[in-house]
Amino acid sequence: MKPVIKIGRDNTNDIIINEPSISRNHAIVTNLGNGTYEVKDLGSSNGTFVNGQRIKQQVISPGDKLKAGSSMVDWQAAFQASPAKTDSVIQEDPFAKIRRTIMAGSADDNDIILNNTFVSAHHAKISVLKNGNYYLQDMGSSNGSFVNGSKVISKNFLKTDVVRVAGTELPNNWFLHKNLQVNFLKDHKKAIWLSLLAILIITGGIFSYTNCCSWFGWDCNLSVKQIYSRNQNTLAHIDHEYYYTIEFNGIKYYVGKNKNFVTQTEANPDKANLLPYSKTSGNGCFINANGSILTSPVVINPWLYDEDERKIMLQEVVTSKTIKGLNISNSNKAGICGETSVLSWLANGVINNRQNFIEANTSNECLLTDSIGSIIRSVKKALPLNAVAADYYYADKPGKHLHNTAEKYYGHFIFPKNGEILKDTFYARKDSFDINRINAMPIADSLPPIVEGSPVFNSRGELIGIVRQQKVSLLQNYIKQIKK
Numbered sequence: 001m002k003p004v005i006k007i008g009r010d011n012t013n014d015i016i017i018n019e020p021s022i023s024r025n026h027a028i029v030t031n032l033g034n035g036t037y038e039v040k041d042l043g044s045s046n047g048t049f050v051n052g053q054r055i056k057q058q059v060i061s062p063g064d065k066l067k068a069g070s071s072m073v074d075w076q077a078a079f080q081a082s083p084a085k086t087d088s089v090i091q092e093d094p095f096a097k098i099r100r101t102i103m104a105g106s107a108d109d110n111d112i113i114l115n116n117t118f119v120s121a122h123h124a125k126i127s128v129l130k131n132g133n134y135y136l137q138d139m140g141s142s143n144g145s146f147v148n149g150s151k152v153i154s155k156n157f158l159k160t161d162v163v164r165v166a167g168t169e170l171p172n173n174w175f176l177h178k179n180l181q182v183n184f185l186k187d188h189k190k191a192i193w194l195s196l197l198a199i200l201i202i203t204g205g206i207f208s209y210t211n212c213c214s215w216f217g218w219d220c221n222l223s224v225k226q227i228y229s230r231n232q233n234t235l236a237h238i239d240h241e242y243y244y245t246i247e248f249n250g251i252k253y254y255v256g257k258n259k260n261f262v263t264q265t266e267a268n269p270d271k272a273n274l275l276p277y278s279k280t281s282g283n284g285c286f287i288n289a290n291g292s293i294l295t296s297p298v299v300i301n302p303w304l305y306d307e308d309e310r311k312i313m314l315q316e317v318v319t320s321k322t323i324k325g326l327n328i329s330n331s332n333k334a335g336i337c338g339e340t341s342v343l344s345w346l347a348n349g350v351i352n353n354r355q356n357f358i359e360a361n362t363s364n365e366c367l368l369t370d371s372i373g374s375i376i377r378s379v380k381k382a383l384p385l386n387a388v389a390a391d392y393y394y395a396d397k398p399g400k401h402l403h404n405t406a407e408k409y410y411g412h413f414i415f416p417k418n419g420e421i422l423k424d425t426f427y428a429r430k431d432s433f434d435i436n437r438i439n440a441m442p443i444a445d446s447l448p449p450i451v452e453g454s455p456v457f458n459s460r461g462e463l464i465g466i467v468r469q470q471k472v473s474l475l476q477n478y479i480k481q482i483k484k
Contacts, residue, residue, distance in 0.1 A: 003149020021069030
């Protein structure tokens with residue numbers, strides 16, 4: 001007969017029951033001789049039963065009914081399956097490196113003390129291996145050591161196997177003895193330090209690689225897709241309705257359209273009686289989390305740039321005779337400027353409906369200067385949903401204010417019809433200009449006309465300027481206003 005029968009769901013068992021109620025290693029039955037057997041539950045989830053009673057460990061005899069979980073077990077037939085080998089003693093080398101060892105015996109200096117006259121003073125060594133299993137070594141005892149009923153000199157075993165020293169079974173949870181527990185930090189000190197060093201080196205390498213652009217100026221150029229993805233939500237469209245203003249003989253007049261006859265131009269000291277004279281539009285980009293937009297001063301102060309429109313306006317006012325004493329010959333004595341009626345913007349990707357526009361304000365100028373306004377400020381003082389501010393770089397080093405790259409990218413869109421979505425177009429072109437040596441550069445001839453105020457980016461995705469009267473007016477022209 002077999003000396004022991006193991007029961008469970010695992011393939012290493014003698015009786016394999018592939019049922020949900022059966023644990024991997026459920027129970028073990030040991031032949032004690034003289035027609036008696038011992039059944040032991042191995043901590044199963046659903047229990048082991050003898051004649052209907054749940055047990056942990058019990059002596060049984062032929063005829064007793066054994067059930068594991070919800071399955072009956074023919075344990076007697078299993079003992080008859082193959083003859084036991086009693087004429088050999090098992091001796092094995094450990095299957096893995098020994099990590100911890102304890103001693104079992106009857107002497108007081110053992111880790112596991114077994115008070116039995118058949119147990120030798122220092123009977124056997126029990127070791128935990130690196131693979132998590134265990135190893136038993138008999139120390140030349142008088143009455144032998146046994147694993148699952150087989151006498152051994154040395155043997156690899158699992159903690160669910162039955163280990164006897166002489167006739168005494170090891171106590172429950174012997175494998176939890178403190179001297180068998182692996183101290184990971186102590187056992188692997190060198191490996192841990194090497195691993196930490198490797199992690200530190202790898203982390204430093206990754207961190208250096210991801211920051212090589214900002215730290216060292218290496219590998220800063222982005223792909224076209226990255227530049228587009230980074231900057232498409234910085235774009236905005238701007239609408240500007242405005243009056244002209246004329247100061248003549250000490251009186252300030254607003255010039256606009258008659259509310260009843262919208263084609264008729266007239267001047268009036270009170271703008272409440274007028275419609276705006278004209279309207280312009282352009283592009284821009286967000287430069288701050290408060291919703292500030294950088295655009296061309298031509299969009300903000302159009303009356304300073306459109307000489308033809310000013311001449312037509314002045315002729316229309318003279319013809320309307322709404323400013324007493326003003327004529328073409330003395331018009332040079334009139335102070336001509338302009339004033340915003342409605343300034344508003346729409347973010348990229350938003351539907352062109354009037355209710356979607358957001359109002360803004362800016363400073364109106366009457367003279368062309370180097371510092372003429374180029375920034376409008378949203379009345380909401382915040383970026384709209386999904387919008388982002390453009391990145392820009394401007395150093396104080398002479399001759400190296402901007403990062404100069406051969407490729408330039410123009411963020412551009414033409415205003416859609418009412419009810420359509422505002423959609424961007426990005427153009428990429430190479431040039432040979434050193435943008436740190438000039439204030440403006442021409443737009444490549446191969447490009448179509450670019451809308452006033454459209455932003456221009458370098459290959460790092462940084463804002464380097466805006467389109468102003470079909471040239472790229474570079475960032476140094478606006479940096480003081482931006483930093484304010």
